[in-house]
Amino acid sequence: MVDNINFESSQRRVNPLKFMLWLLIVSIVMMFAAFTSAYIVRREEGNWLEFDLPSVLIINTVVLLLSSIFLHWAYVSAKRDNVGSVKVGLCLTIAAGVAFLIGQWIGWGELVDNQVFFGGHTANPSGSFLYVLTGVHAFHLITGLIFLIIVVISAFKYKVHSRNLVRIELCAIYWHFLGALWIYLYLFLTLNH
Amino acid sequence: MSSTDISLHNDVHSGHDEHHDDHHDQSFIEKYIFSQDHKVIAKQFLFAGIFWAIIGGTLSSLFRMQLGFPEATFTFLEPLLGKWVEGGKLDPNFYLALVTMHGTIMVFFVLTAGLSGTFSNFLIPLQLGARDMASGFMNMLSFWFFFIASIIMFYSLFLETGPAAGGWTVYPPLSALPQAIPGSGAGMTLWLVSMAIFIVSQLLGGVNYITTVINLRTRGMSMAKMPLTIWAFFLTAVLGLLAFPVLFSAALLLIFDRSFGTSFFLSDIYVAGEALTHTGGSPILFQHLFWFLGHPEVYIVILPTFGIVSEVISTCARKPIFGYRAMIGSMLGIALLSFVVWAHHMFVSGMNPFLGSVFMFLTLIIAVPSAVKVFNWIATIWRGNINFTPAMLYSIAFVSLFISGGVTGIILGNSALDIQLHDTYFVVAHFHLVMGSAAFFGMFAGVYHWFPKMFGRMMDEKLGYVHFWITFICAYLIFMPMHYMGIAGFPRRYYTWTGFDTFSTFLDMNSFITIAAIVVFVGQFIFLFNFFYSIFRGRRATENPWKSNTLEWTTPVNPGHGNWPGPLPVVYRWPYDYSKPGAQEDFIPQNVPFSQTASSNLPHERDFE
Numbered sequence: 001m002v003d004n005i006n007f008e009s010s011q012r013r014v015n016p017l018k019f020m021l022w023l024l025i026v027s028i029v030m031m032f033a034a035f036t037s038a039y040i041v042r043r044e045e046g047n048w049l050e051f052d053l054p055s056v057l058i059i060n061t062v063v064l065l066l067s068s069i070f071l072h073w074a075y076v077s078a079k080r081d082n083v084g085s086v087k088v089g090l091c092l093t094i095a096a097g098v099a100f101l102i103g104q105w106i107g108w109g110e111l112v113d114n115q116v117f118f119g120g121h122t123a124n125p126s127g128s129f130l131y132v133l134t135g136v137h138a139f140h141l142i143t144g145l146i147f148l149i150i151v152v153i154s155a156f157k158y159k160v161h162s163r164n165l166v167r168i169e170l171c172a173i174y175w176h177f178l179g180a181l182w183i184y185l186y187l188f189l190t191l192n193h
Numbered sequence: 194m195s196s197t198d199i200s201l202h203n204d205v206h207s208g209h210d211e212h213h214d215d216h217h218d219q220s221f222i223e224k225y226i227f228s229q230d231h232k233v234i235a236k237q238f239l240f241a242g243i244f245w246a247i248i249g250g251t252l253s254s255l256f257r258m259q260l261g262f263p264e265a266t267f268t269f270l271e272p273l274l275g276k277w278v279e280g281g282k283l284d285p286n287f288y289l290a291l292v293t294m295h296g297t298i299m300v301f302f303v304l305t306a307g308l309s310g311t312f313s314n315f316l317i318p319l320q321l322g323a324r325d326m327a328s329g330f331m332n333m334l335s336f337w338f339f340f341i342a343s344i345i346m347f348y349s350l351f352l353e354t355g356p357a358a359g360g361w362t363v364y365p366p367l368s369a370l371p372q373a374i375p376g377s378g379a380g381m382t383l384w385l386v387s388m389a390i391f392i393v394s395q396l397l398g399g400v401n402y403i404t405t406v407i408n409l410r411t412r413g414m415s416m417a418k419m420p421l422t423i424w425a426f427f428l429t430a431v432l433g434l435l436a437f438p439v440l441f442s443a444a445l446l447l448i449f450d451r452s453f454g455t456s457f458f459l460s461d462i463y464v465a466g467e468a469l470t471h472t473g474g475s476p477i478l479f480q481h482l483f484w485f486l487g488h489p490e491v492y493i494v495i496l497p498t499f500g501i502v503s504e505v506i507s508t509c510a511r512k513p514i515f516g517y518r519a520m521i522g523s524m525l526g527i528a529l530l531s532f533v534v535w536a537h538h539m540f541v542s543g544m545n546p547f548l549g550s551v552f553m554f555l556t557l558i559i560a561v562p563s564a565v566k567v568f569n570w571i572a573t574i575w576r577g578n579i580n581f582t583p584a585m586l587y588s589i590a591f592v593s594l595f596i597s598g599g600v601t602g603i604i605l606g607n608s609a610l611d612i613q614l615h616d617t618y619f620v621v622a623h624f625h626l627v628m629g630s631a632a633f634f635g636m637f638a639g640v641y642h643w644f645p646k647m648f649g650r651m652m653d654e655k656l657g658y659v660h661f662w663i664t665f666i667c668a669y670l671i672f673m674p675m676h677y678m679g680i681a682g683f684p685r686r687y688y689t690w691t692g693f694d695t696f697s698t699f700l701d702m703n704s705f706i707t708i709a710a711i712v713v714f715v716g717q718f719i720f721l722f723n724f725f726y727s728i729f730r731g732r733r734a735t736e737n738p739w740k741s742n743t744l745e746w747t748t749p750v751n752p753g754h755g756n757w758p759g760p761l762p763v764v765y766r767w768p769y770d771y772s773k774p775g776a777q778e779d780f781i782p783q784n785v786p787f788s789q790t791a792s793s794n795l796p797h798e799r800d801f802e
Contacts, residue, residue: 014407014408016327016328016404016405016408016409017327017328019327019403019404019407019408020327020328020331020400020401020404023399023400023403023404023434024396024400026434026435027396027400027434027435027437027438028438030434030435030436030438030439031438031439031441031442033439034438034439034442034443034482034485035442038442038446038457038478038481038482041475041478041481042457042474042475042478045475047472047473048473118449118453118454118455119449119453119454119455120454120470121454121470121472123454123455123456124456124472124473125455125456125457125473125474125475128449128455128456128457129457132445132446132449136445
């Protein structure tokens with residue numbers, strides 16, 4: 001009798017943590033949507049300083065893409081219980097992530113050399129926006145690096161393998177998202193310069 | 194930051210899977226302070242919300258005294274407020290700070306954190322048949338971030354230069370330039386820091402609410418069998434998740450403008466004859482960003498009470514809610530529309546008239562789902578077997594306030610009328626009725642209704658009635674005259690208006706409003722007494738005192754950690770089977786299978802027997 005009722009099997013179809021991560025990603029997307037739409041609205045109003053993007057940004061983009069490839073390699077290795085390459089892959093990802101951050105720092109240096117400042121009486125919102133977009137993205141990338149370090153530590157304790165994938169999977173989702181976010185920002189900035 | 198939380202929590206779970214609740218005794222701190230139990234966190238939010246409501250109400254009483262009795266001297270306030278009332282006269286800067294903090298506290302700390310924080314936390318797991326929230330740890334963090342935000346905001350009240358004073362909307366350039374008013378100094382900095390932390394708290398909470406609703410429903414609880422409360426809390430959390438990050442962006446840019454010398458919102462300004470270095474910013478840009486949050490925010494405030502009121506009205510009218518699916522549909526419609534109407538707050542900020550008519554059109558559409566809801570509530574009460582509990586009185590009054598306040602929304606939504614009325618008390622009356630009073634009434638309904646489940650005791654009904662009638666009558670006595678004053682052109686935001694002959698005829702009316710405001714504020718202490726007295730001395734509650742259908746009433750009188758001592762309840766039916774023809778009692782809880790109610794089953798339900 002009771003069995004006739006067509007129950008919806010609502011028992012944890014998605015891992016709740018993964019679902020939460022996606023929701024947090026949505027909120028980060030909204031934040032950058034606000035920044036970039038503010039950028040467009042402000043640009044339309046004129047009094048907008050035009051300058052060239054730092055040339056190092058394209059190198060940084062490639063580095064960040066590489067880091068995502070390393071992380072994917074680590075993830076696939078974890079699935080196949082290839083613990084050694086998990087560690088190598090994760091360490092390479094972190095190295096590439098740090099390299100990206102250093103590259104962004106160099107990019108800021110280039111901007112300063114070109115007299116494009118974040119604040120002060122010579123600053124124009126067009127320059128300030130570039131600092132904000134890259135800076136807030138870099139902040140999130142640092143949180144991603146912290147997450148990666150946690151995963152690396154557990155990998156060295158042999159806790160990342162085919163039956164314990166949740167952690168590296170969440171980390172990979174977040175990291176790939178940050179990469180995709182950067183590509184969006186890079187394209188956005190390139191098209192608007 | 195958030196990502197590390199997740200991995201930490203994952204560790205906790207993989208350590209000891211199912212039996213983490215009842216076995217070990219918790220220390221006092223684990224149980225009542227750093228608790229991960231959603232019921233305790235809900236109560237923490239409730240107490241914090243009550244604290245903030247008292248502060249917010251006190252502030253409004255103070256500035257109402259200034260408005261109602263502009264010639265009087267308030268020397269008796271000097272011991273409390275010191276230099277802010279030198280010689281018994283309210284300082285103009287203090288007046289602006291009072292209005293600003295009243296708005297901030299009421300909108301964010303009481304009606305967002307206090308309301309959603311309390312009822313989403315308390316009811317989502319209980320009504321869905323879940324042991325707890327998806328992540329108890331993040332839920333705890335959500336409260337403690339709110340607590341830190343509260344401390345910072347509270348501290349800013351005691352600064353020498355006063356708290357933020359640029360209005361709760363903190364429009365630059367006023368809010369961005371410390372030279373402009375004292376309140377834009379340290380007070381504004383603390384305001385921004387506090388709000389940034391507050392947003393983090395809301396996001397942590399909202400992510401939890403959504404995840405719990407999607408993932409942790411008990412067996413049989415499909416989305417179409419959820420109580421309307423859960424639908425309301427769910428959509429509120431979605432709105433918060435999409436809107437609050439935008440406010441965060443705006444706040445961040447404002448922080449940069451204030452402290453790092455950027456010019457996002459500041460453009461070519463002279464202060465005291467001296468040109469500032471800022472150039473090229475756009476203050477309108479801030480308004481767009483702010484109201485993109487700000488308009489969904491008013492629905493974040495009112496949607497939870499839609500759910501609470503639907504639940505209370507159906508239970509106390511002993512009738513199924515009229516148009517269950519229409520109620521869900523209208524809430525979805527309102528949630529969707531809330532993101533495309535923000536610029537109706539900016540009709541007088543200088544907008545392209547064509548854009549204005551687009552926003553006007555979208556704004557007026559909101560009247561449709563709102564009217565559907567009002568119609569359904571009235572149709573639910575219609576010929577019902579009504580129990581006039583205090584919660585029911587508050588719910589019916591909610592509908593009344595929502596209609597009165599909503600109708601003026603249609604007037605203000607028209608850009609041509611808004612330009613005339615925007616800077617008058619008509620707007621104040623409109624939003625205080627429709628989102629201020631109405632949301633408070635919904636919150637009171639919720640407290641009176643779920644108090645037995647929260648504390649295992651009943652609140653006193655007679656005191657509840659006294660509290661209700663004082664609050665209800667005074668709410669109208671305060672805000673109805675404001676409509677009239679607004680149409681007559683009486684300007685809002687003015688510290689003093691006695692310098693204008695045109696407005697001096699409104700002296701009596703202002704005094705009248707002030708007296709009503711103070712009466713209603715004092716009346717709230719009846720509620721406070723009733724609330725705290727009943728926690729300790731109230732009549733003991735039964736498991737299901739209102740004969741209600743939803744799952745929270747199937748728990749023990751004082752549900753422990755994990756909510757149900759045995760297995761989780763299974764859901765067979767929707768939550769509104771009240772007064773079903775042929776049934777033995779006038780309610781059938783959600784966990785009663787159709788096989789036990791053969792006499793009342795409808796033809797299409799016989800298949801489930």
